[in-house]
Amino acid sequence: MGKPSLPKDRRLLYPFLLTLGILILDQWTKLWIVQNIPMNSIGFRVIGDFLRIIHVRNTGVAFSLGYELSAPVRMVLFSFVPLGVLIALIGYYFRTAEFTLFQRWTIAGIIGGGFGNIIDRMFRPEGVVDFIDVKFYGLFGMERFPTFNVADSSVVVAGILLFISLSFMPQGTGVVDTPPPDPKEPSV
Numbered sequence: 001m002g003k004p005s006l007p008k009d010r011r012l013l014y015p016f017l018l019t020l021g022i023l024i025l026d027q028w029t030k031l032w033i034v035q036n037i038p039m040n041s042i043g044f045r046v047i048g049d050f051l052r053i054i055h056v057r058n059t060g061v062a063f064s065l066g067y068e069l070s071a072p073v074r075m076v077l078f079s080f081v082p083l084g085v086l087i088a089l090i091g092y093y094f095r096t097a098e099f100t101l102f103q104r105w106t107i108a109g110i111i112g113g114g115f116g117n118i119i120d121r122m123f124r125p126e127g128v129v130d131f132i133d134v135k136f137y138g139l140f141g142m143e144r145f146p147t148f149n150v151a152d153s154s155v156v157v158a159g160i161l162l163f164i165s166l167s168f169m170p171q172g173t174g175v176v177d178t179p180p181p182d183p184k185e186p187s188v
Contacts, residue, residue, distance in 0.1 A: 015108035022112030057127035109158030116151030
């Protein structure tokens with residue numbers, strides 16, 4: 001067996017530093033919350049009642065959707081299916097030249113957040129640790145926005161940036177574009 005092959009352009013790997021950073025920050029903040037704030041309680045408030053750091057668990061997905069499903073169904077729908085999607089996204093990331101460098105960084109942010117919550121779903125039977133609770137002042141009928149975490153924030157912010165960039169930026173200018181041939185190399 002030979003040594004594993006890396007992408008031809010190592011710059012494709014740099015955005016995964018963001019993925020790693022998000023994973024570390026997400027898991028560290030969740031660990032801190034679990035160790036320092038009792039479940040279902042408020043740790044502290046910032047700017048009055050605007051921002052609260054609390055400790056809650058979510059066995060569903062966004063906005064607690066699907067929490068009432070059985071544990072095996074939740075594991076398949078909320079862990080294994082997203083894991084497959086993330087693996088497919090990573091594969092597509094390396095096989096296409098359609099993404100700009102900016103879009104690759106946003107995809108890396110989505111991947112980091114996605115893996116952050118999958119780790120919780122697979123290894124925290126009580127559910128994903130959520131802790132950021134923001135007052136919403138009755139907008140859309142909600143007094144408080146649904147509680148979220150670093151991984152959720154990463155997926156949402158990176159997803160919005162990716163959507164905007166796909167809508168308004170030219171495609172095919174990413175780093176996997178083939179470099180011009182070396183004049184010293186014989187052409188095939």
